[in-house]
Amino acid sequence: MVERTLSIIKPDCVAAKNSGKVISMLEKNGFDIVAMKKVWLTKQQAEKFYIVHKERPFYDSLTTFMSEGPIIVMVLEKENAIEDYRKLMGATNPQEASDGTIRKLFGSNIERNAVHGSDSKESADYEINFFFNELEIVKGE
Numbered sequence: 001m002v003e004r005t006l007s008i009i010k011p012d013c014v015a016a017k018n019s020g021k022v023i024s025m026l027e028k029n030g031f032d033i034v035a036m037k038k039v040w041l042t043k044q045q046a047e048k049f050y051i052v053h054k055e056r057p058f059y060d061s062l063t064t065f066m067s068e069g070p071i072i073v074m075v076l077e078k079e080n081a082i083e084d085y086r087k088l089m090g091a092t093n094p095q096e097a098s099d100g101t102i103r104k105l106f107g108s109n110i111e112r113n114a115v116h117g118s119d120s121k122e123s124a125d126y127e128i129n130f131f132f133n134e135l136e137i138v139k140g141e
Helices: 011-015 019-028 043-049 059-066 081-089 102-106 121-131
Strands: 002-009 032-039 071-079 115-117
Touching: 002 019, 002 081, 002 121, 011 019, 011 059, 011 071, 019 032, 019 071, 019 081, 019 102, 043 059, 043 121, 071 081, 081 102, 081 115, 081 121, 102 115
Parallel strands: none
Antiparallel strands: 002 071, 002 115, 032 071
């Protein structure tokens, strides 16, 4: 079944000029990019996006990091998009990620790990709607 997921190329990866490499990996792995834009979140917007982590000890540092520079947000589409993108991203900690994954190649630590991806259909729906409206997403052929 074709599904959609959200991808964020995080500020560390954008600043390191690795966005094009990540996008190329997505396309080579069969993902269709149906929406994409570059944005710079405020601290308040990052806090709203990551509200599910509000009680976690890393919430403040995560939201500070995610608002320190531009990010690239994309809606990806393919069969099993959520699961396949999670595999391609690799483990949250780049040191534990498999060779060839985005985080292994471009992440530096558990927080500065290059990319974010939705972890469920419910998260994908919320996250896509956070960044995009229906006019911004390319409809399937």
